Amino acid sequence: MPRVVDHESRKNDIAGALWRLAERDGIAAVSVRNVAKELGHSPSSLRHYFSTQAELMEFALASLLDSARVRLENRVASYARGGDDVAWLSELFKEGLPLDGRRSAEVEVWMALHRHDRDGGVLSQAMGREWRESQQLCRFAVTSLADGAPRADVRDALDDRLELESTLLHTFWDGLTLDASSRPSVFTPSLIDELLTTYLCQLDARVRNRA
Amino acid sequence: MPRVVDHESRKNDIAGALWRLAERDGIAAVSVRNVAKELGHSPSSLRHYFSTQAELMEFALASLLDSARVRLENRVASYARGGDDVAWLSELFKEGLPLDGRRSAEVEVWMALHRHDRDGGVLSQAMGREWRESQQLCRFAVTSLADGAPRADVRDALDDRLELESTLLHTFWDGLTLDASSRPSVFTPSLIDELLTTYLCQLDARVRNRA
DNA sequence: ATTTATTTCGTACAACTGTACTAAAAAGAG
DNA sequence: CTCTTTTTAGTACAGTTGTACGAAATAAAT
Secondary structure, X not given: OOOOOOHHHHHHHHHHHHHHHHHHHOHHHOOHXXXXXXXXXXXXXXXXXXXXXXXXXXXXXXXXXXXXXXHHHHHHHOXXXXXXXXXXXXXXXXXXXXXXXXXXXXXXXXXXXXXXXXXXXXXXXXXXXXXXXXXXXXXXXXHHHHHOOOOOXXXXXXXXXXXXXXXXXXXXXXXXXXXHHHOOOOOOHHHHHHHHHHHHHHHHHHHOOOO | OOOOOOHHHHHHHHHHHHHHHHHHHOHHHOOHHHHHHHHOOOHHHHHOOOOOHXXXXXXXXXXXXXXXXXXXXXXXXXXXXXXXXXXXXXXXXXXXXXXXXXXXXXXXXXXXXXXXXXXXXXXXXXXXXXXXXXXXHHHHHHHHHHHOOOOOOOOOOOOHHHHHHHHHHHHHXXXXXXXXXXXXXXXXXXXXXXXXXXXXXXXXXXXXXXX
């Protein structure tokens, strides 16, 4: 038998090199050749694990969205009833905002992907799933404020009033992500915190104790 | 003297061909050669009016932002005191949303430009100006609801409370633009109208008669 | 009609891109 | 050590891109 390498971990190495490159030189610099150079290998060796560039991008995108989802889910799992919900939710939503180099790169990719969202391909499906999961997170937040604890059925749409509030929050969150990414000089961490906290307080005032 | 052509109108023709191409084939298809083909001329003739691709893009972007600004300003100029402010403002903000082919192309470009926002170049400055003008529009809306008529000094920041409300509205508007552009199947015109109207009503309830 | 400056075009070059094909290197099994 | 299969590397091709250069076409002025 010949030399055998762990395909899965090798693919992860390649995806890691891709995102390192994207973070340093911008997404426009992501080409098969540049990723190979970043990894220190020849372009042909990449082709042994990803036969086409689209396959590479799909895998790398999936791993990016996965890591972001895991971060968010871990935070959600640590929810404790009875605390300051507005402050806690503020930290939760900040987890998805571009507040350091790594998350800035994530958001840059997220924004770039939005443009390809209409082609119906694998990338489009992944973005659709991302949107639905974010919507569930917003339902989690809205029901937490409304009931004092999150509901378990956030996978399905809520009643009209709370579902609308969830979509409003989601839209606001997307806008905050966009502005924080593209205008960091205006949207400082303290302004981001102020905006997020204010919105959640106003939302809390609208929905609390009316379930 | 040789044949003379109006340079300014020729440049506008070229910019028009560029946006026609971007709307039909996507921004990625915008290259010097493709714009020339769209116009029916040779690539070299473009170079006679724009010596570099960056010059072409800067001019085309400026003309795009100008036309959008004119549309918005015309609407603002037609404001009449005493009507249904929420409904009127809703139509105003919808003017900037991707509700037809042309505005969808505009928003697609607007989103693409956000990624280059950190390079400090001419494009970055144009986007900075765009953000400031949008912020003024949000101050216009907030003061209209608060006072029953827009204030004249929207060029400067308002007091803390209303400035924060303006930035919140701006952020929400940006998010709505993003989502409407990238998820048209979810963000139908009727949902967009519902979200916008709801947000403006909530804003109205917060700021009205408290100036 | 000739001159002349402006506007267009054709060609060409160097740098990229994704991908295909073939040869070399590497390492476990016999 | 030898074989064999996986993994890497090298080379090459066709396509794209921005840009440069020089020659043709054009139309107004004389």
